[in-house]
Amino acid sequence: MEAEYSDANLNGAAEGIRSEPGIEQDEASGDDVTGSVEEGPAPAEESAATATGSEGGGLYSAGLEDYGEEEDQDYPREFEKFWKLTQESPVDFSAWTSLLQYIEQEGHMCAARKALGAFLSRYPYCYGYWKKWVDMERRSGFINKAVQVCLRGLQLFPLSLDLWIHYLSFLQETLNMNLPQSALRIREAFRSAVDAAGWDFRSDRLWEMYADWERDQGDPRAATAVYDRVLSIPTQLYQQHFHRFKELVSSHSPREILSAEEFLRLRSEVMQGCAAVTPDPDGGSEVSPPGLTPGERETDEHEQKIRELLVARRQQVYESNELEVSKRWSFEEAIKRPYFHVKPLDRAQLRNWHSYLDFEVGAEAGAGPGGRAELLFERCLVACALYEEFWSKYAKFQAQRSVDRARNVFKRACEIHLPRKPSMHLLWAAFEAARGNLKEARRVLEALEQSVPGLAMVRLRRASVERRAGNLEGAESLLREAVLQSQAAPLRSFYSIKLARQLLRVQRDRGKARRVLQDAIDRDPTDSKLHLALLDLELSTAEPGQSEGPVLQCLSRALSCSLPPQTRLLLSRQRLEFQQDFGSSVQSLLTAYDEHQNLLNETASVKRRLENGDCEEEEGEEPEEKKVKSEDGLVATPIDHTTVSMPTPPAPLMGGDLNSSQAAYNYGAWYQQQYGAYGYQSPWNYNQYYPPS
Incomplete structure (x- = not known):
């Protein structure tokens, strides 16, 4: 009896609300609001058509920005002030509530429609504002528009029990119940309501309202059908439903509350179990055949036994449902805030939602698909609509069932609830790209970049999509554009390194890559990462016998810039190692050695002054040399003029190809450690061979 939760659950409600005989007309039209009107399409027809949209887009993508843009466009001056604040900061919830409080007091319907439409497009789970909007339209005499608002709210928030109940009450109060179409439309609305939200653990009020309405219509058989459905659904007041069902059975004859098929079946079982014995005129006895003829009526005893058998059958369903309720009771008790709010939930409730979802998904996997897990995800996302982790979990769950269902989850998350959260957009783009839908992946990433400009991760993801698609020129163009548009130097250098790696x-x-890095160094000569990236490029791409010139030129250029001392020391050591291993001129090696010694002396001199307190320092600030790490990740170590310990260089920025060459140039520390006991001296202690220059 489990009904799958889907967009189609609203179709009955949407189709049922049209301008048919029985619904009041708007006072603004000049028609009588108490009589019937001519049949024909009404403003609600557009909403009805939207509600019947295809799965994966139509239901949840409906917006409200275009609603109510007719009539007067002359808004109050105070409204414009409040409205401007919401547009300048759309994520400021307090700015929205101030605007809505103002329009509620002002009573200007065009302003109210504009404000409520924009707000509820961004926060559709705020049931209270849907109700306020409906009531404002109704008080102003716009009955059909009030119906439109109800339908639009149920499209965007189909799980709202309160909105369904308000909508059903609205229909009962506004429809002309003397017309047969009115009862039919209300019944269809009830069916749509329980299909959409009746599986909610707290849906008891809706079910009781449905059963009571059927009884008030003089149809106890329909009321029995309502109880038959709810008795198999785990809800909070499951015991109350069974109690009221037994009251219904005891107050009506079985013929009145059961379908003809079930009544005949139960009566046959009763009659077979206790066959009636009647006296024979000849003095004997005669056993009547099972069942009764159509013209006969059951005795009180037969009716009572049919009732008992009827209740016994439902008792089995009730007990099975009671077991399901007990499995979920502790999870439900831990839900303290089932409604939407922008304030964060505490960790205990977040953990409870995760545990509850895992339980329901596991139960569904063991018992076959039934829709309970899907409904619980929908309930969870009302309270946790602003948490990316639950949307991604839901999308992963739906992806195992249907691509369209998963796409619908991404669409709702990214276009309604999390328009400025990059993680969900990146997941959506990856989801589409993995299925070959590159056009949609591009659209998602471009929309995110327009909404939240300047995010490096988005631009890099766009470039990677083009690269995987074989559009290398497109990937290069995106990275070059990022370099040109970047205002901050660190981000500009970051994109330059990424572009050089791509090239x-x-x-x-190699030529383009080198030019990119050289141009970047010309713009930002003090960025050590650019110098290291260029050095990596030269070391990893140089051909044998031709590497000395470009590498030494790169190192000399870097050492001539105002780089941090530790970075300059690192580059100087690398120059010595490179010339020792691959240099062709002893004189160049000696010159490099002298420059390295001067740099060591300068660094040591600064360190001694700091240790002796000769340099003025700000109170509470540690000396620069005593900091654990510099901005380049190098550990500051004491400097020995005779034996230089080699710090671990930072990881190369061009993809890791430099690792082997750097290891080859780091002989000094390794040999000193391995062979120091045998009298091995650091290869950079040239004083034993050459006099200081």
Whole structure:
């Protein structure tokens, strides 16, 4: 009896609300609001058509920005002030509530429609504002517009029990119940309500309202059908439903509350179990055949036994449902805030939602698909609509069932609830790209970049989509554009390094890559990461016998810039190692050695002054040399003029190809450690061979 939760659950409600005989007309039209009106399409027809949209887009993507843009456009001056604040900071919930408080007091319907439409497009789970909007339209005499608002709210928030109940009450109060179409439309609305939200653990009020309405219509058989459905659904007041069902059975004859098929079946079982014995005129006895003829009526005893058998059958369903309720009771008790709010939930409730979802998904996997897990996800996302972790979990769950269902989850998350959260958009783009839908992946990433400009992760993801698609020129263009548009120097350098890597590793164009880094160094000469990236490029791409010139030129250029002392020391050591291993001129090696010694002396001199307190320092600030790490990640170590310990260099920025060459140039520390006991001296202690210059 479990009904799958889907967009189609609203179809009955949407189709039922049209301008048919029985619904009041708007006072503004000049028609009588108490009589019937001519049949024909009404403003609600557009909403009805939207509600019947295809799965994966139509239901949840409906917006409200275009609603109510007719009539007067002359808004109050105070409204414009409040409205401007919401547009300048759309994520400021307090600005929205101030605007809505103002329009509620002002009573200007065009302003109210504009404000409520924009607010509820962004926060559709705020039931209270849907109700306020409906009531404002109704008080102003716009009955059909009030119906439109109800339908639009139920499209965007189909799990709202309160909105369903308000909508059903609205229909009962506004429809002309003397017309047969009115009862039919209300019944269809009830069916749509329980299909959409009746599986909620706290849906008892809706079910009781449905059963009571059927009884008030003089149809106890329909009321029995309502109880038959709810008795198999785990709800909070499951015992109350069974108690009221037994009251219904005891107050009506079985013929009145059961379908003809079930009544005949139960009566046959009763009659077979206790066959009636009647006296024979000849003095004997005669056993009547099972069942009764159509013209006969059951005795009180037969009716009572049919009632008992009827209740016994439902008792089995009730006990099975009671077991399901007990499995979920502790989870439900831990839910302290089932409604939407922008304030964060505490960790205990978040953990409870995760545990509850895992339980329901596991139960569904063991018992076959039934829709309970899907409904629980929908309930969870009312309270946790602003948490990306639950949307991604839901999308993963739906992806195992249907691509369209998963896409619908991403669409709702990214376009309604989390328009400025990059993680969900990146997941959506990856989801589409993995299924070959590159056009949609591009659209998602471009929309995110327009909404939240300047995010490096988004631009890099766009470039990677183009690279995987084989559009290398497109990937290069995106990265070049990022370099040109970046205002901050660190971000500009970051994009330059990424572009150089793309050109070198993917497009195999060493010349372009070198020019990119050289241009970046010209713009930002003090960025050590650019110098290290260029050094990596030269070391990893140089051909045998031709590497000395470009590498030494790169190192000399870097050492001539105002880089941090530790970075300059690192580069100087690398120059010595490189010239020792690959240099062709002893004189160049000696010159490099002298420059390295001068740099060591300068660094040591600064360190001694700091240790002796000769340099003025700000109170509470540690000396620069005593900091654990510099901005380049190098550990500051004491400097020995005779034996230089080699710090671990930072990881290369061009993809890791420099690791082996750097290891080859780091002989000094390794040999000193391994062979120091045998009298091995650091290869950079040239004083034993050459006099200081």
